[in-house]
Amino acid sequence: MQLDLLVEQFKKKDPSAFEKLYGMYADNICGVINTIVKNDNIAQEICQDVFIKIWNNSESYNSSKGRFFTWILNIARNAAIDEIRSRSYKNEKKNLSADYFVGILQNKEEEGNSNVDTNGLRNLVKSLKEKCVQIIELLYFRGYTQKDAAEELDIPIGTVKTRNRSCISQLRENMESK
C-alpha cells in the first residue's frame, strides 16, 4: 500500500516521492539496461535518461495496466534496445538472443574494471539451467512476447509460461538459500 501511495504522489509530480522511487529502483533499472548494453558507462547514461523520461511521463502510468516496476522496466529495456540497435559499431550479425545476460560475467571478468557484483550474480544464476537463463533474458530483459520467445527457443508456445514459472521458482530458491 505504501508503494501505491508513493506512486500516486509521483504521478502528481512530487519530487520527494520520485526520490524514494529512484532509491528503490535505480539500481535495478540500471542493471536491466546493463544486461542489454553490457557496458557500465553507457548503461549509466541511459539509466539517467530513463529516469528523466519516467518523470516526464509520470501521469501516463496506470496501475490497472501493471506494476510500477513493470512499467519502468519496459521503458528501460526499450531505451537500451534502441541504443544497441543504433550502435553501428556493434557487430550486426551478433544475434541478440545468443548473447544472454550471463555474458556480463564473461565481459566483466575480461575487463576486470566493472562495478557489477559478479560474484553475487554468479551465485544467483549458477544453478540455473541455460534454458532458464535464456527464457528469463527474453521475457524480462528483452520484452519478447510468448510467441516470439517460443519461436526463438524453438519450443511450443504453451511451454513458455510453465517453463518460465519453474525457472523463476528456481531463482527464488537460490535467493532464499543465500
Added chain:
Amino acid sequence: MDVQKYIASGILELYIAGILSDKENLEIANYAKEYPEIQKEIEAIEASILTLSKKASPGLKYTFKSIMDRINNDVKIISINDKRGAPILTYVGWAASVLLAIGMFWLYQQNQELKSDIQVVEQQNFDLEQEIADSDSSLEKTQELLNSIRDKNISVVPLGGQDISPTSYAKAYWNKENKKVFIDAKGLPEPPDGFVYQVWSLKLSPLTPTSMGLLENFGMDENKIFALNNPNESEAFGITLEPEGGSESPTLEQLYTLGVVSAS
C-alpha cells in the same frame, strides 16, 4: 476460483515481465486486490527479478539531485562527442561538395574562356566587315573613276617623258564640259622626300603656264589617278617636280612629262 492453480499457471510471472494484454493485466490487478495470496506472489516474483537485475547494476553514477537538476533546467544535453552518426556519410558528403565546388569553378573558367573567345571572334568579324566595306567603297570609287574616263566628252592627252626622265609617262583625261582633268601618273617615279609633282596647264604662244594643282600623297595613292580642276583653255599639260608646297611657276629643268592637246 482456484487461486493456487492460477498462481501455478505462470501467468503472474508474465505479468511482471509486462508482456500480457491490457485485458489480462486488468484482470490480474483486480485479483491481486481480491486475493492476498496473489498479491504476495506477485511481489515475490517481482522481488526475484529486482534482485537479479540489481546484481547486474553498474552502480549509480548520477545522484538523484543531478537528475532533478537536469529535469528542472530542462537542459537538452547534446553530446558533442557523439560518434554514433555515420562518419562515412559525412565524409562522402564533404567529398561530394568539394568535387562540386571544383566542378563549378572549372565550368566558370570554361565559361570565361568562351566569353573571351567570343570577344576575339567578334572583333575579327568587325574587322572583316570593315575590310569588306572598304573594298566596296574602293570598288565604287574605281568604277566611278572608270565611268568618268569613259565619258564621251573626255579627251585623252598622252604626256611623254622628257630629258630628265625619258622613261616617264603620264596621261591626262580632260573633260572640257565639267572642267576636270584626271591625271594618270602611274608612269612617274616616286618623288624624293621634300618634293612634289605639280601639274601645269600650258598655252603655247606665248608659253604661259598655269598651275592646276599638286599630286599630293603620291606614295600613298594606290591607283595613282588624281582629279584636278581645269577651267583653262589648255593647249598642253606638263608635270614638273617642285619643292614641297609647289611653286608659282614651273621649274623647267625638272619637267618630267609633257603632252600637247591634239586639235579636235
